[in-house]
Amino acid sequence: MPQDKNRQFLEFEKPIKELFDDIESLKQKAEKSKIDLTDPIRKLEERVIEARKAITQNLTPWQKVQLSRHPDRPYTMKYIDKMTTEFVELFGDRNVKDDKAMVGGFASLDGQTVMLIGQQKGINTKARQLRNFGMANPEGYRKALRLMKLAEKFNKPIITLIDTPGAYPGLEAEERGQGEAIARNIYEMCRLTVPVICVIIGEGASGGALGIGVGDRILMLENTWYTVISPESCSSILWRSWEYKEKAAEQLKLTPDYMHQFGIIDAIVPEPLGGAHWDYQQAADLLKPFLLDAINELKQLDPQERIKKRIEKFNKMGFWEELPVEG
The missing domain is CATH 4.10.860 (DNA Excision Repair, Uvrb; Chain A)
Structure with a gap:
Protein backbone atom coordinates (compact mmCIF):
# COMPACT_ATOMS: atom_id res chain seq x y z
CA MET A 1 0.00 0.00 0.00
CA LEU A 59 -20.15 5.34 -7.65
CA THR A 60 -21.32 5.75 -11.24
CA PRO A 61 -20.31 3.13 -13.86
CA TRP A 62 -17.67 5.51 -15.23
CA GLN A 63 -16.24 6.09 -11.75
CA LYS A 64 -15.94 2.31 -11.30
CA VAL A 65 -14.05 2.20 -14.58
CA GLN A 66 -11.74 4.90 -13.24
CA LEU A 67 -11.23 3.02 -9.96
CA SER A 68 -10.38 -0.17 -11.86
CA ARG A 69 -7.54 1.81 -13.50
CA HIS A 70 -6.38 3.58 -10.35
CA PRO A 71 -2.57 3.91 -10.50
CA ASP A 72 -2.30 2.66 -6.90
CA ARG A 73 -4.55 -0.35 -7.47
CA PRO A 74 -3.03 -3.80 -6.76
CA TYR A 75 -2.21 -5.89 -9.80
CA THR A 76 -1.85 -9.65 -10.25
CA MET A 77 1.59 -9.97 -8.65
CA LYS A 78 0.42 -8.05 -5.60
CA TYR A 79 -2.51 -10.44 -5.06
CA ILE A 80 -0.18 -13.40 -5.50
CA ASP A 81 2.20 -11.92 -2.94
CA LYS A 82 -0.55 -11.19 -0.40
CA MET A 83 -2.59 -14.41 -0.83
CA THR A 84 -0.05 -17.14 -1.44
CA THR A 85 3.36 -18.47 -0.47
CA GLU A 86 6.12 -20.28 -2.37
CA PHE A 87 5.21 -18.72 -5.72
CA VAL A 88 7.37 -20.08 -8.54
CA GLU A 89 7.02 -17.99 -11.68
CA LEU A 90 7.25 -19.80 -15.01
CA PHE A 91 8.27 -18.15 -18.26
CA GLY A 92 7.91 -18.43 -22.02
CA ASP A 93 5.51 -19.96 -24.52
CA ARG A 94 8.15 -22.40 -25.91
CA ASN A 95 7.59 -20.86 -29.33
CA VAL A 96 8.41 -17.14 -29.61
CA LYS A 97 9.41 -15.54 -26.29
CA ASP A 98 8.27 -14.67 -22.79
CA ASP A 99 5.47 -12.10 -22.66
CA LYS A 100 5.90 -9.85 -19.60
CA ALA A 101 2.25 -8.76 -19.79
CA MET A 102 1.18 -12.27 -18.77
CA VAL A 103 2.55 -13.84 -15.60
CA GLY A 104 1.96 -17.21 -14.01
CA GLY A 105 3.27 -20.04 -11.93
CA PHE A 106 2.59 -22.50 -9.14
CA ALA A 107 1.94 -21.24 -5.61
CA SER A 108 0.63 -22.49 -2.29
CA LEU A 109 -2.82 -21.21 -1.33
CA ASP A 110 -3.53 -22.19 2.26
CA GLY A 111 -1.43 -25.30 1.87
CA GLN A 112 -2.75 -26.49 -1.49
CA THR A 113 -0.86 -26.02 -4.75
CA VAL A 114 -2.60 -23.96 -7.43
CA MET A 115 -1.62 -22.49 -10.79
CA LEU A 116 -2.03 -18.71 -10.82
CA ILE A 117 -2.11 -16.85 -14.15
CA GLY A 118 -2.88 -13.21 -14.81
CA GLN A 119 -2.18 -10.03 -16.70
CA GLN A 120 0.33 -7.74 -15.02
CA LYS A 121 0.50 -3.96 -15.44
CA GLY A 122 3.53 -1.93 -14.42
CA ILE A 123 3.77 0.14 -11.25
CA ASN A 124 5.81 2.92 -12.90
CA THR A 125 6.55 4.22 -16.40
CA LYS A 126 9.44 1.85 -17.09
CA ALA A 127 7.55 -1.17 -15.75
CA ARG A 128 4.43 -0.25 -17.73
CA GLN A 129 6.45 -0.26 -20.92
CA LEU A 130 8.03 -3.59 -19.98
CA ARG A 131 4.61 -5.08 -19.21
CA ASN A 132 3.05 -3.43 -22.29
CA PHE A 133 0.37 -1.91 -20.02
CA GLY A 134 -1.05 -5.38 -19.36
CA MET A 135 -1.85 -5.99 -23.04
CA ALA A 136 -0.63 -9.47 -23.94
CA ASN A 137 0.66 -10.57 -27.34
CA PRO A 138 -0.17 -14.02 -28.81
CA GLU A 139 2.82 -15.51 -26.99
CA GLY A 140 1.27 -14.32 -23.72
CA TYR A 141 -1.90 -16.31 -24.34
CA ARG A 142 0.09 -19.31 -25.55
CA LYS A 143 2.20 -19.08 -22.40
CA ALA A 144 -0.99 -19.01 -20.32
CA LEU A 145 -2.33 -22.09 -22.11
CA ARG A 146 0.98 -23.90 -21.61
CA LEU A 147 0.75 -23.25 -17.88
CA MET A 148 -2.88 -24.38 -17.78
CA LYS A 149 -1.95 -27.64 -19.48
CA LEU A 150 0.90 -28.07 -16.99
CA ALA A 151 -1.54 -27.59 -14.10
CA GLU A 152 -3.88 -30.14 -15.70
CA LYS A 153 -1.00 -32.62 -16.00
CA PHE A 154 -0.37 -32.42 -12.25
CA ASN A 155 -4.08 -32.14 -11.37
CA LYS A 156 -3.84 -28.68 -9.80
CA PRO A 157 -6.63 -26.04 -9.77
CA ILE A 158 -6.19 -22.98 -11.97
CA ILE A 159 -6.89 -19.39 -10.90
CA THR A 160 -6.75 -16.60 -13.47
CA LEU A 161 -6.61 -12.92 -12.49
CA ILE A 162 -7.90 -10.67 -15.27
CA ASP A 163 -6.81 -7.06 -15.58
CA THR A 164 -6.30 -5.80 -19.13
CA PRO A 165 -7.52 -2.99 -21.41
CA GLY A 166 -7.48 -5.65 -24.15
CA ALA A 167 -5.14 -7.91 -26.08
CA TYR A 168 -2.36 -6.00 -27.82
CA PRO A 169 -3.76 -4.75 -31.19
CA GLY A 170 -0.41 -4.18 -32.95
CA LEU A 171 0.38 -5.38 -36.45
CA GLU A 172 3.06 -7.80 -35.22
CA ALA A 173 0.56 -9.36 -32.80
CA GLU A 174 -1.90 -9.96 -35.62
CA GLU A 175 0.88 -11.41 -37.78
CA ARG A 176 1.70 -13.92 -35.04
CA GLY A 177 -1.95 -14.96 -34.69
CA GLN A 178 -3.55 -12.94 -31.90
CA GLY A 179 -7.10 -13.98 -32.78
CA GLU A 180 -6.18 -17.65 -33.13
CA ALA A 181 -4.31 -17.66 -29.81
CA ILE A 182 -7.29 -16.23 -27.92
CA ALA A 183 -9.75 -18.54 -29.69
CA ARG A 184 -7.54 -21.54 -28.91
CA ASN A 185 -7.45 -20.60 -25.23
CA ILE A 186 -11.24 -20.29 -25.07
CA TYR A 187 -11.63 -23.70 -26.70
CA GLU A 188 -9.03 -25.41 -24.53
CA MET A 189 -10.21 -23.83 -21.26
CA CYS A 190 -13.66 -25.31 -21.84
CA ARG A 191 -12.08 -28.79 -21.83
CA LEU A 192 -9.67 -28.55 -18.90
CA THR A 193 -10.22 -31.39 -16.43
CA VAL A 194 -9.17 -29.37 -13.36
CA PRO A 195 -11.15 -26.65 -11.54
CA VAL A 196 -10.81 -23.22 -13.15
CA ILE A 197 -11.69 -20.00 -11.32
CA CYS A 198 -11.48 -16.64 -13.12
CA VAL A 199 -11.42 -13.31 -11.29
CA ILE A 200 -11.69 -9.83 -12.80
CA ILE A 201 -9.49 -7.75 -10.50
CA GLY A 202 -9.40 -4.58 -12.64
CA GLU A 203 -10.22 -4.04 -16.30
CA GLY A 204 -11.92 -6.87 -18.14
CA ALA A 205 -11.95 -5.80 -21.76
CA SER A 206 -12.76 -7.72 -24.89
CA GLY A 207 -10.88 -10.82 -26.07
CA GLY A 208 -7.96 -9.82 -23.89
CA ALA A 209 -10.04 -10.84 -20.89
CA LEU A 210 -11.74 -13.82 -22.53
CA GLY A 211 -8.36 -15.34 -23.42
CA ILE A 212 -7.99 -16.37 -19.77
CA GLY A 213 -11.64 -15.94 -18.78
CA VAL A 214 -13.38 -19.28 -19.31
CA GLY A 215 -13.88 -21.11 -16.03
CA ASP A 216 -16.18 -22.99 -13.69
CA ARG A 217 -16.57 -19.88 -11.53
CA ILE A 218 -16.32 -16.27 -12.68
CA LEU A 219 -15.84 -13.63 -9.97
CA MET A 220 -15.58 -9.84 -10.11
CA LEU A 221 -14.21 -7.43 -7.56
CA GLU A 222 -16.83 -4.77 -6.86
CA ASN A 223 -14.97 -1.85 -8.50
CA THR A 224 -14.17 -3.52 -11.80
CA TRP A 225 -15.77 -3.83 -15.23
CA TYR A 226 -16.21 -6.56 -17.84
CA THR A 227 -17.41 -5.97 -21.37
CA VAL A 228 -16.64 -6.36 -25.06
CA ILE A 229 -15.20 -2.86 -25.52
CA SER A 230 -13.89 -0.01 -23.38
CA PRO A 231 -16.21 2.99 -22.84
CA GLU A 232 -13.79 5.26 -24.72
CA SER A 233 -13.67 3.00 -27.78
CA CYS A 234 -17.43 2.53 -27.69
CA SER A 235 -17.90 6.30 -27.54
CA SER A 236 -15.53 6.89 -30.47
CA ILE A 237 -17.39 4.34 -32.61
CA LEU A 238 -20.95 5.43 -31.80
CA TRP A 239 -20.47 9.17 -31.37
CA ARG A 240 -17.16 9.75 -33.19
CA SER A 241 -15.76 11.23 -30.00
CA TRP A 242 -14.41 10.13 -26.61
CA GLU A 243 -16.51 12.82 -24.91
CA TYR A 244 -19.41 10.39 -24.43
CA LYS A 245 -17.40 7.78 -22.54
CA GLU A 246 -19.48 8.26 -19.38
CA LYS A 247 -22.69 7.67 -21.31
CA ALA A 248 -21.11 4.64 -23.00
CA ALA A 249 -20.12 3.21 -19.60
CA GLU A 250 -23.74 3.54 -18.48
CA GLN A 251 -25.17 1.95 -21.63
CA LEU A 252 -22.70 -0.95 -21.73
CA LYS A 253 -23.98 -2.26 -18.36
CA LEU A 254 -20.40 -3.26 -17.56
CA THR A 255 -20.40 -3.15 -13.75
CA PRO A 256 -20.46 -6.27 -11.52
CA ASP A 257 -24.10 -5.82 -10.49
CA TYR A 258 -25.24 -6.02 -14.12
CA MET A 259 -22.86 -8.90 -14.88
CA HIS A 260 -24.31 -10.86 -11.97
CA GLN A 261 -27.86 -10.02 -13.02
CA PHE A 262 -27.14 -11.24 -16.57
CA GLY A 263 -25.65 -14.49 -15.29
CA ILE A 264 -22.18 -13.72 -16.65
CA ILE A 265 -20.49 -13.95 -13.25
CA ASP A 266 -21.16 -16.05 -10.16
CA ALA A 267 -20.27 -13.65 -7.35
CA ILE A 268 -19.15 -10.11 -6.55
CA VAL A 269 -16.13 -9.86 -4.23
CA PRO A 270 -16.20 -6.85 -1.88
CA GLU A 271 -13.26 -4.46 -1.71
CA PRO A 272 -11.89 -2.30 1.13
CA LEU A 273 -13.75 0.98 1.67
CA GLY A 274 -12.97 3.30 -1.23
CA GLY A 275 -11.41 0.57 -3.37
CA ALA A 276 -8.68 -2.09 -3.34
CA HIS A 277 -5.95 0.56 -3.58
CA TRP A 278 -6.55 1.58 0.06
CA ASP A 279 -5.47 -1.71 1.61
CA TYR A 280 -3.72 -4.40 -0.43
CA GLN A 281 -3.75 -6.99 2.32
CA GLN A 282 -7.43 -6.52 3.07
CA ALA A 283 -8.25 -6.72 -0.64
CA ALA A 284 -6.43 -10.06 -0.84
CA ASP A 285 -8.01 -11.30 2.39
CA LEU A 286 -11.48 -10.53 1.02
CA LEU A 287 -10.81 -12.43 -2.22
CA LYS A 288 -9.09 -15.47 -0.74
CA PRO A 289 -12.15 -17.12 0.91
CA PHE A 290 -14.06 -16.94 -2.40
CA LEU A 291 -11.23 -18.82 -4.11
CA LEU A 292 -10.92 -21.46 -1.41
CA ASP A 293 -14.67 -22.07 -1.31
CA ALA A 294 -14.83 -22.40 -5.09
CA ILE A 295 -11.90 -24.82 -5.21
CA ASN A 296 -13.30 -27.00 -2.44
CA GLU A 297 -16.72 -27.07 -4.08
CA LEU A 298 -15.41 -27.86 -7.56
CA LYS A 299 -13.07 -30.58 -6.33
CA GLN A 300 -16.11 -32.62 -5.28
CA LEU A 301 -17.21 -32.98 -8.91
CA ASP A 302 -16.04 -35.63 -11.35
CA PRO A 303 -13.79 -34.01 -14.01
CA GLN A 304 -16.13 -34.89 -16.87
CA GLU A 305 -19.10 -33.57 -14.93
CA ARG A 306 -17.16 -30.37 -14.27
CA ILE A 307 -16.45 -29.95 -17.99
CA LYS A 308 -20.10 -30.58 -18.83
CA LYS A 309 -21.30 -27.99 -16.34
CA ARG A 310 -18.70 -25.46 -17.54
CA ILE A 311 -19.84 -25.77 -21.15
CA GLU A 312 -23.50 -25.57 -20.14
CA LYS A 313 -22.74 -22.47 -18.09
CA PHE A 314 -21.40 -20.56 -21.09
CA ASN A 315 -24.02 -21.94 -23.47
CA LYS A 316 -26.77 -20.42 -21.30
CA MET A 317 -25.26 -16.93 -21.29
CA GLY A 318 -27.10 -14.19 -23.14
CA PHE A 319 -30.73 -13.70 -24.04
CA TRP A 320 -32.53 -13.12 -27.28
CA GLU A 321 -35.94 -13.03 -28.90
CA GLU A 322 -36.99 -14.85 -32.05
CA LEU A 323 -39.40 -13.01 -34.32
CA PRO A 324 -41.91 -14.95 -36.45
CA VAL A 325 -41.09 -15.14 -40.14
CA GLU A 326 -43.62 -13.26 -42.23
CA GLY A 327 -44.75 -14.42 -45.62
Missing part, protein backbone atom coordinates in the same frame (compact mmCIF):
# COMPACT_ATOMS: atom_id res chain seq x y z
CA PRO A 2 1.46 3.37 -0.97
CA GLN A 3 2.50 5.77 1.77
CA ASP A 4 0.07 8.60 2.42
CA LYS A 5 2.35 11.24 0.90
CA ASN A 6 2.73 9.16 -2.28
CA ARG A 7 -0.97 8.48 -2.76
CA GLN A 8 -2.64 9.49 -6.00
CA PHE A 9 -6.24 10.67 -6.07
CA LEU A 10 -8.91 10.61 -8.75
CA GLU A 11 -11.11 13.64 -9.33
CA PHE A 12 -14.05 12.25 -7.34
CA GLU A 13 -11.66 11.38 -4.49
CA LYS A 14 -10.87 15.08 -4.02
CA PRO A 15 -12.70 15.34 -0.63
CA ILE A 16 -10.40 12.60 0.71
CA LYS A 17 -7.33 14.35 -0.67
CA GLU A 18 -8.30 17.55 1.13
CA LEU A 19 -8.57 15.65 4.40
CA PHE A 20 -5.17 14.06 3.83
CA ASP A 21 -3.69 17.49 3.18
CA ASP A 22 -5.16 18.70 6.46
CA ILE A 23 -3.73 15.69 8.32
CA GLU A 24 -0.29 16.24 6.82
CA SER A 25 -0.44 19.92 7.73
CA LEU A 26 -1.31 19.07 11.36
CA LYS A 27 1.48 16.50 11.55
CA GLN A 28 4.02 19.04 10.34
CA LYS A 29 2.68 21.63 12.77
CA ALA A 30 2.90 19.16 15.66
CA GLU A 31 6.47 18.25 14.76
CA LYS A 32 7.62 21.86 14.56
CA SER A 33 5.78 23.21 17.61
CA LYS A 34 6.02 20.04 19.74
CA ILE A 35 2.28 20.40 20.46
CA ASP A 36 0.18 17.25 20.92
CA LEU A 37 -2.33 17.24 18.05
CA THR A 38 -3.18 13.55 18.28
CA ASP A 39 -6.89 14.11 18.90
CA PRO A 40 -7.62 16.42 15.93
CA ILE A 41 -5.54 14.16 13.68
CA ARG A 42 -7.51 11.12 14.84
CA LYS A 43 -10.79 12.90 14.12
CA LEU A 44 -9.62 13.76 10.60
CA GLU A 45 -8.60 10.14 10.04
CA GLU A 46 -12.10 9.05 11.09
CA ARG A 47 -13.52 11.50 8.57
CA VAL A 48 -11.31 9.93 5.89
CA ILE A 49 -12.92 6.55 6.58
CA GLU A 50 -16.38 8.10 6.43
CA ALA A 51 -15.53 9.83 3.14
CA ARG A 52 -14.20 6.58 1.65
CA LYS A 53 -17.43 4.84 2.62
CA ALA A 54 -19.62 7.62 1.18
CA ILE A 55 -17.76 7.65 -2.12
CA THR A 56 -17.88 3.85 -2.51
CA GLN A 57 -21.65 3.76 -1.99
CA ASN A 58 -22.43 6.25 -4.76
